[in-house]
Amino acid sequence: MRPTGYGVIDDSPLQRAPGLVPAAPRVVSLDSHQPLSAELAGSIIPEQHSDDALERQRKAGGPNAIWFDGGTLLCGCPECHAPMSIRLWLAVADCWQCETSIQLTEEQERQAHRLLQQQNSQSAARPSLPQGPVKSSVPPVPLSTEHLSAPFDQVVAGTPPAPSLPSPPRARRRRTAASTEAHRRLRPHTATALATAWLSELFTDLPSWLISLVFHLILLTILGLLTLGDLQDRVITLSTVVSRNVRKGVAEFSLEQDEAQFQLPPPSEFDVNNRTDRQILLRAEQEARQLRVDSEALETTMPLEQVRQRVQGARKSRLALAARDPRVRVEMIRQEGGTTLTEAAVARALHWLSRQQRRDGRWKLDGGRASDSAATSLALMPFLGAGQTPDAGVYKNVVARGLRWLLDSQLPNGDLRINGSGNTGMYAQGQCAIVLCEAFLMTGNERLRMPAQQAIDFIVEAQFPDGGWRYRPNGETPRPGRRGDTSVLGWQMMALQSARAAGLEVPEETLELASHYLDGVATRSGSQYAYQRGNAPTPVMTAEALLCRMYLGWSLREPGLRQGVDYLLSQHLPDARRENVYYWYYATQTLHQMGGTHWDRWNKKMRSVLVSSQVTRGNHAGSWPPAHSHSKAGGRVYMTALAACTLEVYYRHLPIFRQIDLDEQGAAK
Template identity: 45%
Template sequence: MAAAEVHRGARAHIRNIYEKGGTAVLFGNLLKDLPAWLISLVVHLVAILLLGLWYDEPSEDSPSITLATSISYEDLEGGRDMAEQTPEAFEFEDPGAIEMPGNVEVAGAPSRHVDLEPMEVPIDVPDPVGRLPSALTRSTTPLPPAPMGRMFAGRDPQARARAVERSGGTSFTEAAGARGLKFLARHQNPDGSWSLEKFHRSPDCDRTCDGAGQMRNDAAATALALLPFLGAGQTHEEGEYATEVFKGLNWLLRHQEEDGDLRGEGPRISQMYAHAQAAIVLCEAYAMTGDEQLREAAQMALNFIMHAQNTQGDWPGGWRYEPGEWGDTSVLGWQLMALKSGQMSYLQVLPRTFEMAGYYLDRAQTDRIGERYGYQPGHPPTEAMTAEALLCRQYLGWPKDRPGLKSGVQYLLREHPPNRKQPNIYYWYYATQVMRHFGGEPWERWNAKMSETLVAMQEKRGHAAGSWTPRGQGNSSGHAETGGRIYMTSLAVCILEVYYRHMPLYGEDVLEGAQ
């Protein structure tokens, strides 16, 4: 707190000086007190630096990104007549207070009413008012490609093919992913957004697509649709879908509040999901391009998440539908992935935020070693919450040989393998990432079944070709009909990009030898 007061005082002092004479006063006072020899040294150093910047060594053109797929005219014809659907506000099933069986041991019973001081945002983050970009602008001269962090390195066009080959991908998974992107691009709204419940009204849709979602939140839809484009290495600066990504990012920036809020307009239960998904998009787009126009917006989105973390009550450290509300495992997973995306993009995230999230997970686990997890502390375990929590544990630093992780992976693989007859896209999205990071035989077994299932489930004919049809209701289906066809397709393509979307956490170098 003292450091924050000093920081605010210094900033006020500088502002006061500026108002009295601007930078001339600052530099005038500084230069007046400097010895002549030091001024001469500084002048010569600046001259040398300018000469160094003057010489710009030419670089090779960056490789283009080509997505190899085609959909025949026959496949684009036909389809089903779609009755107009009137989406209604949908609420996710809340398991409610469930009494735990007596034989389930919960590690570390939560202490009652842990109250913690509110967190401060990361230092050195400028005042957001008037600084957040309202729209992206394109540079008139091509910029050199930004060096991606290790976790995003597989998206580079030079490395992607090697990652697919070494990680278990095939030409079938790549073609299915490319067809999915084509479908998403055809259903973007003119203003750059996507919609869950009215995607079939986009200008390029022939109105034969069914599968409209039951949720209204264009911020969530836009973020979800952009994730697989970024996962495929597409950015607003290069790629086959650069225009679609550019328009989508612009829409998010136009709808971001001054405090970083990206929750959008929609049901209360959807808003923190939407914010986290949009924050991931901004962080990844910044990491992949180095575009400074995105840096401030991404950092403010992360700050909003850090402020929204619950710090009081029986199980602090989580997030839910409103800032400060007691958490649940589902919402926590998306916020944590956004924060980790920011950290991997070299943005500022407070370590304490991760520590608190781990504290919540300790209470949400339903056994001594952390093999399984419930929707909230005191709730029974589910496969979806277990997969989401285990992925969080991996990113929070659990080693591969941690008993809870090893046992949890086997539990998911043994009792909840991919099953086309019981689709659960939400569970598959998280479990596939857990298995990919874990690697070895569990990953090989999971990937063989998961990739085969998704490719087989993809629509092959009609205007909906390239998409995935939502099937099922509620938690058991991963809320497929709530999110609809855009939600299903976005997550399905992200799953098919798992070979290169993020590099494995446990040291496997699938890019070794890539040119």
């Protein structure tokens, strides 16, 4: 006798007679842990247990027999006839040899539960004994060779199937039984357990901040869905009863519109008695009010009576900006042809421009040209034109930041052509010089005197020998290319005029050379002007050159001035279909200086086109969309700045050839 992995094998020689079964069969004990040799695998039988439960299993018989071995439920493998361990809680059995898995039937489950109950009852009835190898008390039963070769389903019930020879290596496969009632019962519980485990693992691995974020998002969503009841105070509604008796009235009343609330004149085409027109005017009046001087600045500004005297007695260029004081604006707009809508358009434009300013104080052109100094100076011009200074006005902080950026960017020689590209150089220099000179004149701040004078000195040095200016200064331009153009000259002349008004030094030779240049590009007795010598005249250059002629000393009696103005009015009135804000900017100033019927005709057309084309909704509300090729190159900031300056013409510069008489009642509003 020797132990094996399947039990105890008696390997003594067999004595058999012909036709008889062996007298001493070999017995296999399932408690053994040693492997069974191949030559003995077919001649063994399991060791018989003396347990009553196992005896009952053997008597039951059948291919679905289940038995206990060492506290483990076993059954026979339908593939290799090896024992299969049963996991009753999953209702499955697994083969240790071929790795086949089967699902228990309901009958097998019931049989397994009965065996468990029997085992538990027997364990409770028997005293605990030292554990050891189970010895079979049943003598071996002789078996015939036919019995040994019988199929698996003919083995006695309750007896474990005899292990077969090791099968040759083959691909592992897993056999799954058909769905049973037990499987269907276990499936939802298994899915629930898997889902619970997944959620537990998810919340365990998630960081605390993410869990907090999800929780608060859910909480905010729930709170957002909650609606509060009407929190308004309860209103007592009084009902009235109208008598059916009709009586003839004895008095008549006429309700007149309160015109006093319109401090600025409404356009002539608007009817204040029309509800729609009245609503538009009321809104415009509210928007225009924000440009009035703030109460904090009243103590630091010039007394109103002194301002009125300077406006009425303006005979010198140094008083040209006196009408920008917001306290005299209402009367200036009334006398010079402005309306509630024009001033509201300026207010909206300044609001939009203020939102485009960068944190460091600069503006940027949003078109194809790049010049931060040009963009900043152009944006500051309408703020200064509306009386907004670093010391006074609702936009004083905006103006202060813009001026600070210009001063920090100026070179020691006065050069303000900062990071410009293309032909923006001297344009930017002239525009920046205008801003510095006007800011110095309006505030009297001596810290602005030197930067303004240096900017003017740079312009003087940059003038070409022919009296004009071009994209680059004279010293940076090769000699054959030193030919000025009227467009650049116009901005330099405006800067020189602002410097003269501020009391800065401007050489007379510079002004004489500029006048000499204009003579060279003039045609038709000085009534029309070209871009450069030899070019054909254009209305744009004519308007710009005529304004320069006025500042250089021409009077209203000059034939060329009157003929030029007639040329502009007869053929080139403002037209919304042909936008050219550069032309409108210079022509409006020229016609305003002329005054009379010429100005009335131009002004009515100009203000209508500009007010109606301004954007009133969306992110660009308050701006003007660029349509002309030059306007597109500058972008929306360029277009809006020049349009706002054009609508400020009523008070931006006092007329040169006529006197303004202010009303006592209209000046202090």
